[in-house]
Amino acid sequence: MIIAANLKTNLTRSATHEYIKQLQTCVQNSSQEVLVFPATSSLDGYDTKITIGAQNAYPVEHGAFTGEIGLDHLNEFGIKTILIGHSERRHILGESQEFIAKKFDYFKEQGFKIVYCVGEPLAVRESSKEEMLTYIYNQYEGIDTEYENLVIAYEPVWAIGTGKVPTLEDIQDIHKELKKKSSAPLLYGGSVKVNNVKDILKVENVDGVLVGSAALYADHFCSMIQAAEELGKN
């Protein structure tokens, strides 16, 4: 399974080094695929079997794009994994589907593993299932769903950082629908914690989890990796 931590705007570079060090023991004998997305300023050359990915980068090698980093900055640390389409970049930082698709194409051309996020806000969730699926399917616009290095993360926006989680039946239902769009591994994200991770991982068509706040604690993230290991679902 894929167990991924999105550290968002948390943990400085030295704190991230300490964090990765703490994770070493639990990944050593684990057969899970563990990904960590540190803050941009915490990207570095980490000596670990954990895959380090970028939360964001501009689709360019380098150039005049104030505040952004490009491919050269990722290459410096051998980073070949990137998160694209996260709801915080869509809704807070205003990334359009058109720009997201452009970013996707660029990093696909570079052969990156892309963890591509989709998910609906609460108002959409509270509408009909059909409207909800249409909303989510629009987030596939311009995206090559057959790209061999693609991982999709379904993250209902209303579940992110709120402690609210869809029912297991709802997760199963939406994952079943999304698998029809792409056979890529499909992660669930949104208020995944130590106490619910096992039940979520057991759901059909859940191929892993993308964890935010609970992953900030190395011991909690380790417990989630161990939970996946215990389930023996690879």
Ligand SMILES: O=C[C@H](O)COP(=O)(O)O
């Ligand atoms: O990328 C991770 C998600 O946004 C989930 O965040 P959360 O676990 O804090 O709800």
